[in-house]
Amino acid sequence: MSINKPYQSPDELPDVLPVFPLAGVLLLPRVSLPLTVFxxxxxxxxDDALKSHRLIGIIQPEAGExxxxxxxxxxxxxxVGRITQFAETGDGRYLVALTGVARFKVMEELNSLTSYRQCHVSYDDYRVDFVPSAGEQDVNRNDILRTLRNFAKANDLKIxxxxxxxxxxxxxxxxxxxxxxxxxxxxxxxxEAKDLKLRAETLVAIAEIELARGQPSARTLQ
Structure with a gap:
């Protein structure tokens, strides 16, 4: 889902964000993430985000206990993602979609009076996220496709x-x-991969480690 008016720089984003901690959930620029909120x-x-900037920070709790x-x-x-789809279900839930804007670094968590958590953030380390298609030419597409084929075959996935x-x-x-x-x-x-090329290489490396273990993944592509 595209954003009507794409953000051009960190200056266009707030330095305080409401954050939604979700383990195992990833949001990246210009990709849509569907969520059920209850x-x-x-x-x-x-509700508060819809009244203001329509922005939510997706972040993981640190792994482990x-x-x-x-x-x-x-x-x-x-x-950070912008709310680009929103619907009420009639039973107290929201069906929403966030479209990724840019990564952020947490500077500090605020002592907020709201029921949800808020953080002071900086986007300065991730200015590349505001440039669509940045680094596409550096990605080894053949490696990505080869690894995807191998992973799909090992896990009986339809692509x-x-x-x-x-x-x-x-x-x-x-x-x-x-x-x-x-x-x-x-x-x-x-x-946290610094650019698209490194993210692609990291994705290939992780998938190859999983394949080398010789056990099909218990999970599937969602």
């Missing part, structure tokens, strides 16, 4: 290869990273 505090968060706490520590890097062939490198790499069935630490490594 907890009261996050319903409040989306910590992620099961009611107020887990957070990784230092997340990605729409015609769509894959038409997809440019940036959405191909970012969508595969978001859909990948890897754990939170691996997802965080994909998020």
């Amino acid at each position: 907890e009261a505090r996050y319903l409040d968060m989306f 910590n992620e099961h706490k009611t107020h887990p520590d957070l990784y230092s890097v997340g990605c 729409d290869w015609k769509s894959i062939e038409k997809t440019p490198n940036e959405p191909l790499v970012n969508e595969l990273a978001m859909m990948s069935p890897f754990g939170p630490k691996e997802k965080q490594a994909l998020l």
Whole structure:
């Protein structure tokens, strides 16, 4: 889902964001993330965001036992998304979609009076995220496709290869990273890769490690 008026620089984004901690969930620039929201505090968060900038920060709780706490520590890097789809279900849930804008670094968590968490953030390390298609020419597309074929075969996955062939490198790499069935630490490594080329290389490396273990993944591409 595209944004009507794309953001051009960090100056166009707020330096305080409501954050939605989700383990194993990845959001990347210019890719859509569908969510079902049902907890009261996050319903409040989306209500408030819709009244203002329509922006939500997606971030993972740090992996391990910590992620099961009611107020887990957070990784230092997340990605802000704009609400580009919204619907009420009639039973107290929201069906929403966020479109990724840019990654951010958490500078500090605020002592907020809201029911949800808020952080002071900086986008300065991720200015490349504001440039569509940046680094596409540096991606080894053949490596990506070869690894995807091997992973799909090992896990008995059906792939729409015609769509894959038409997809440019940036959405191909970012969508595969978001859909990948890897754990939170691996997802965080994909998020924090400094550019598209390194994200593609990291994606290939993680997939090859999984394949080398010789066990089909218990999860599938979502």
